[in-house]
Amino acid sequence: MLSSEHVPSIFFNKSRSIDETNLYDGDIDEGGANKTPYDIIEHDVTTLAKANNLPPPDSFDALQLGSERLRTIIAALHCNILVRKEDLVRNLDYIANILEAVHQDETRRLMEEDDGALSEIEPDSVPNEVRDWLAMTFTRSMSTIKRRPSDKPKFKSVAQAIRAGIMVDRYLRRLSIDIKFKTINEWTFDVFSVNEFTSGQCLRYVGFELMQRYNLPNKLHISITALNNFLEQMESGYSKYRNPYHNLIHAADVLQTTYQIIYNSGLMNWLNDHELFAMFIAAIVHDFEHTGTSNNFHIQSRSDVALIYNDRAVLENHHVSAAFRLMRIDDYNILSEFTPEEFKNFRHLVIEMVLATDMSSHFAQLKTMKSLLSMPENIEKSKALALVLHSADISHPGKPWSIHYSWTESLMEEYFKQGEKEKELGLPCSPLCDRDNTLVAESQIGFIQYIVEPSFVVMGDMLEKILKSLSVPDSELPSPSIPAKSIASSPSPPPSPKSSNDSNHQHDEDNGRERKPSSMTTPLPRLTIVRRPWIEYLKENRERWIREAEEEKRRKELKVIEEEP
Helix, strand or coil: CCCHHHCCHHHHCCCCCHHHHCCCCCCCCCCHHHCCHHHHHHHHHHHCCCCCCCCCCCCHHHHHHHHHHHHHHHHHHHCCCCCCHHHHHHHHHHHHHHHHHHHHHHHHHHHHCCCCHHHHCCCCCCCHHHHHHHHHHHCCCHHHCCCCCCCCCCCCCHHHHHHHHHHHHHHHHHHHHHHHHCCCCCCCCCHHHHHHHCCCCHHHHHHHHHHHHCCHHHHCCCCHHHHHHHHHHHHHHHCCCCCCCCCHHHHHHHHHHHHHHHHHHCHHHHCCHHHHHHHHHHHHHCCCCCCCCCHHHHHHHCCHHHHHCCCCCHHHHHHHHHHHHHHCCHHHCCCCCCCHHHHHHHHHHHHHHHHCCCHHHHHHHHHHHHHHHCCCCCCCHHHHHHHHHHHHHCCHHHCCHHHHHHHHHHHHHHHHHHHHHHHHCCCCCCCCCCCCCCCHHHHHHHHHHHHHHHHHHHHHHHHHHHHHHHECCHHHCCCCCCCCCCCCCCCCCCCCCCCCCCCCCCECCCCCCECCCCCCCCCECCCCCCCCCHHHHHHHHHHHHHHHHHHHHHHHHHHHHHHCC
């Protein structure tokens, strides 16, 4: 049951009682006074379907009813109560009409205040054309001059229409984004769809959503302005070379996948706030200012960045170095309140994680982790988090086919563009970079079988070992303080300001989501088996590529036959 302390503040802002709410809906519940807030919200949601006898949008009663229905929609979204699409659209359209009517009235009132000399011109004293010219030239609007009763306005206020349209569009967009972010905890999260809804700004939206979800700006004293500036600059850097694959969408995808792995596995309980923040930032910056070409290309072409980093993890060194150089500027300094020790630990973690995304260290990284898994000692955090980020970076073959195929197309296009540059420079064409001869399906089969699948097996085993080291017997677990029937996803009021180590269960002051435990010693239940949703997708995608490879082979054989004399 949803108690009053879990109800979003929007519910308490309702201006009318239950009976007044149903004044136009014709459904008065005499027992409403004894209902819980959750019951009241559910009841109010049912009234959204009633569209008969609604007051006209330009009436005073419509303002009250529209406000109540809008608050009902917001409260329902906060409490994860289903609102039918047709009811949502119908009510938002009604509310939009109310807003337009309000703007029209306000615009008309402002125009009537213009009591200059032209407003005294009588309708019949000058021709219409002259009257309109005087109004357009010397007043804010043609409406300030008296018109003949038969005259109709020739146009609506453009400014009013634009303002109303922008307001409604922003609200609908925010609702759409909120709906998309309801799946941010899921392995099948569609970052492409989110990027469309955010007009190509998915990295800043996903990044800020995750930071706020765990209240990191407040707990770590991070300036919201600096964080916004930093995320915007990240998007700018990812867009610098207009890469088909290594762009801001890829960064947002890796960020969400990294988060999903540590959220789904329970690894959150192993991290404190600074470590979680380092994990997020490492994912965000891991390909910052990527050139769309490989490390080998830089080495072979003797680029400046290869010379700077002596041919070692060329791009990875640049990504993390450029990001930290950016953070030295006040406007982008998200670390300004960190102590020297906090900064040192944060920088160490981020560098370790980003450098581990260098594909040339892939097999060495897996070998090291396999060795650690065979030992009784606990696994070092930097190595564990590095493997999580590296796995997230190559995870798209473990996603649904539509997502995986889109990423494959983008990646191959980026490879082919590199191949064209290599030909222009007289360099040997790198593997998979020849547009005319690369077998895409075969390459993906090998990538899944020899790179992605082994990585996720090792990562899954590593996660389970870590969780076992954190688990305690059921008899040692503290008694639950929350009733078994409480709604896990229920919103809750914002907490009072606390340090990052004050409590194990805090709640986001903005969106009411449950925050992660900020203590590394939080006892966990005995269950230590990690869900591995990628297994089925890897299998399905590999089988599909095998079929594609057979088709690819047939097409190539047919082409050879056609080219024979």
